[in-house]
Amino acid sequence: MSGLRFDRLRILVVDDNQHMRKLVVTILQAFGCTQIIEAIDGEHAWSVLNDANPDVILLDWQMAGMTGLEFVKKVRTDPASPNPFMPIIMLTGHTHINHVRMARDAGANEFLAKPVSVKAVLSRLMAVIEHPRPFVRSKSYFGPCRRRRPMDEYSGPERRANDDVAVLDDLPPRKQQ
């Protein structure tokens, strides 16, 4: 398993669809994860967050009540959040590029589009474990750096210098709507 002890990883899986939870949990167990906590929606996840003390959260976007986006923002900015730096992988049926931007701007670390594939789940997990992004705090944003590449590899002009909004290096330009 890439030498990683996945049995040491605590994962909180949040999805209001029990079938999707079972599917994701089955995949995680096959990777060697044994410490998996399930939450049936955003409110439930928030209520167990302290006790569950997860290392990673796998979170559905579209849920009744608190949505995945709202949950991410709460984890990042609520004074009661146990860990604002918590790695969060957003799991969603949304595939439009604007939705990817929304998840990223809310503070999600990674974006995992449904239908889920085994390889994609493992790839996103490896990304938050092996290559975690630095965090950025500005007037309008707190969360993982929205640049895909490590900061040290960037040799272009420092466009962020006078701007508190991160530059979007990893996405194509916005379409005019």
Add this chain to the structure above:
Amino acid sequence: MREQNNAELIVPPNTLKAKLGIGTGGIDPEAIKRAEKAMEGLKSEFSDWLAKDIIHLNDAFAAFKNESNSHNASILFRAAHDIKGQATTFEYPLIARVAASLSKLMEGLKSRETTPVALVEAHVEAIHVIHRDKIKDTSDLTALTLVEALEGRVVKALARAGQTF
């Protein structure tokens, strides 16, 4: 911790890597095989899971048809959105396409009062028929024609409402 004028860059220690041990990097093909085998083991349940999701969609549509308010529209959207995300895994990719078209319609129309109920119903019926007839082949001409017709009508409905997203 570095300061960049208005933005502060914070590099938290990688406690996860320390906790899980030093990896070899890359994706372990054995882990992929194990997980795919585990998913194969769930396959016998997929049709039943999808049937339950479709019942939920039917119930959500019935409530929406009875009262087309924002609350019922949200429930219907989420039911369609769940099927969109899962039906391909459950081996019904054409159902995923129909559900995607329905999600697009429900998400795209701002005013619930103007949502064409007949078009919504056509989507729900199409999902029901594809599942009933166990059409898993994406090249099934009849089903494909139906799916494309629904997608086309959604595009037109959204264009009429001035929505493109």
